[in-house]
Amino acid sequence: MxxxxxxxxxxxxxxxxxxxxxxxxxxxxxxxxxxxxxxxxxxxxxxxxxxxxxxxxxxxxxxxxxxxxxxxxxxxxxxxxxxxxxxxxxxxxxxxxLKTLASQVVVTDGLIVPMIDARRMEVYSAIFTPNLESKREIIAEIITEGSFSDLEETIYFVGDCSEKCKAVLNRENFIFLDEIKYxxxxxxxxxxxxxxxxxxxxxxxxxxxxxxxxxxxxxxxx
The missing domain is CATH 3.30.420.40 (ATPase, nucleotide binding domain)
Structure with missing residues (x-):
């Protein structure tokens, strides 16, 4: 074993x-x-x-x-x-x-965006499919109202920075799974x-x- x-x-x-x-x-x-x-x-x-x-x-x-x-x-x-x-x-x-964080999401559609809080409006993030295939490499970015606006799929956000990001990431296809934090x-x-x-x-x-x-x-x- x-x-x-x-x-x-x-x-x-x-x-x-x-x-x-x-x-x-x-x-x-x-x-x-x-x-x-x-x-x-x-x-x-x-x-x-x-x-x-x-x-x-x-x-x-x-x-x-x-x-x-x-x-x-x-x-x-x-x-x-x-x-x-x-x-x-x-x-x-x-x-x-970030892949470990994304693996907690069980969905069949859309994309998963795990984010780890850095400082102020900065995060470490990546983008995965429901099968945990990488759709975008890991980057450090500042979250703005325009972040992820090019993605038309349903986007599931997880991580410890949901509260600060909700204020600017409020498009209809954005869903925050608050229970998945770490x-x-x-x-x-x-x-x-x-x-x-x-x-x-x-x-x-x-x-x-x-x-x-x-x-x-x-x-x-x-």
């Missing part, structure tokens, strides 16, 4: 899930205003391994959310994942954070297993999260 430990820390949600053959069997997570990832992450990992009555040596791979998202959150999650992968000599799998490790299970089966892994020594650092560069005043 292939057990994969999934770690998701890209947002306020500190989340860990254990999956077997691509199905989540245990998940522990907490979303707090004050990031508690450094305190909670390793506790969750230990609790899940204990409750599943396995040992870390039973793990076939470690999967981690690769971003975009919180710089600190991603750094904590990736550091833990790389440490486990290296110590256990098992593969490290990187999973797209990516969760439990929704990484199938995505990471599919990558595991095809050998889609990353180099533990050189892997870095997708910070989108260039988005934070500002132009100096003259």
């Amino acid at each position: 292939e057990y994969i430990l999934n770690i998701e820390t890209a947002t306020k949600n500190c989340s860990v899930a254990l999956a077997k053959e691509g199905k989540t069997i245990l998940c522990k997570e907490i979303a707090e205003e004050g990031y508690s990832h450094a305190e909670r992450l390793h506790v969750f990992i230990e609790e899940i391994i204990t409750e599943a009555e396995i040992t870390v040596n039973d793990l076939a791979a470690i999967a981690v959310s690769q971003g975009p998202g919180s710089y600190t959150g991603l750094r904590i999650g990736v550091s833990a994942a790389k440490g486990l992968s290296y110590a256990l000599d098992i593969p490290l799998i990187a999973v797209d954070t 990516p969760s490790a439990k929704d990484m299970s199938l995505l990471s297993f599919e990558k595991y089966k095809t050998g889609d892994t990353v180099d533990v020594a050189y892997f870095e999260p997708y910070y989108l650092k260039d988005f934070l560069i500002t132009t100096s005043k003259k």
Whole structure:
């Protein structure tokens, strides 16, 4: 049996899930205003391994959310994942954070736009089909009244920035699924297993999260 430990820390949600053959069997997570990832992450990992009555040596791979998202959150999650992968000599799998968020939407039509809050009216976003095929790459953008106006399909928005975006994204074909706020490790299970089966892994020594650092560069005043 292939057990994969999934770690998701890209947002306020500190989340860990254990999956077997691509199905989540245990998940522990907490979303707090004050990031508690450094305190909670390793506790969750230990609790899940204990409750599943396995040992870390039973793990076939470690999967981690690769971003975009919180710089600190991603750094904590990736550091833990790389440490486990290296110590256990098992593969490290990187999973797209926005794809994990989009996977929570169950629809048969339209397009899914997962968004992660950056600052002010800025977000990290992508566009997926209901089958999670990418229709547009991940970008950092400022949301305006004209955002996504070129899309005529029904657009389902999910993420932790719905409240601030609703004020400007108010076209008839825009639907906000407020109940889907954060990516969760439990929704990484199938995505990471599919990558595991095809050998889609990353180099533990050189892997870095997708910070989108260039988005934070500002132009100096003259």
